[in-house]
Amino acid sequence: MEHKKEFEKAVEKKVENTVKKAIKVIAMVILGILVFLLANYLLMRLWNWLMPDLFGVGTVTYWQALGIFVLAKLLFGFGGGGGKSKGGSSHKKKIKSSHKCTPWRRDFDEWKHYDQFWKEEGEEAFKAYVEKIKNDHHDTSEEK
Structure with a gap:
């Protein structure tokens, strides 16, 4: 009986940790999406504030700014160079x-x-x- 209670507590603790990790992952995904959407909105606002006056180009919509953002990321990289590489x-x-x-x-x-x-x-x-x-x-x- 004693062994069964210890086993149940261990399983409960493992389930709790798994649920906490899942909640953290979901929260990070949601936070990442919100940061991405905010960055896109800021890109749109900056474009519409600067580009028409500086270069005489038209303003962009939110979805056009998203396209510019994705294109810039594809052309200039995703900024993942901060980590350690295999060679030290x-x-x-x-x-x-x-x-x-x-x-x-x-x-x-x-x-x-x-x-x-x-x-x-x-x-x-x-x-x-x-x-x-x-x-x-x-x-x-x-x-x-």
């Missing part, structure tokens, strides 16, 4: 892919000498370069 996080992928360009990167240790170079030779070298450009430009303008 996207941050790690970016770090790994950044090592591919190492041959083209400059050694940043050399930049510590930049200020000293500019003080010693940079200003004079720049002035000489500007003079060369002016003379080259002056020579080509006289030939024409």
Whole structure:
């Protein structure tokens, strides 16, 4: 008898949990539909507010806005890129892919000498370069 009562309680608890999960799923589906309909309504309102003034196009109905919304989702994706992928996080992928360009990167240790170079030779070298450009430009303008 004792075993039968424990079994009944376990079954009741399992049924309760199943019903709670079903109610949550139904509520999420309804909430998802409401969010979708609200997003479509907002798209319609924004279109009718902005597009006629900016581009001279006509206004749209709710169902036309729904078509635009679905078309945009088909063309531009559904935004499901936020989750983790099989190959690890996207941050790690970016770090790994950044090592591919190492041959083209400059050694940043050399930049510590930049200020000293500019003080010693940079200003004079720049002035000489500007003079060369002016003379080259002056020579080509006289030939024409």
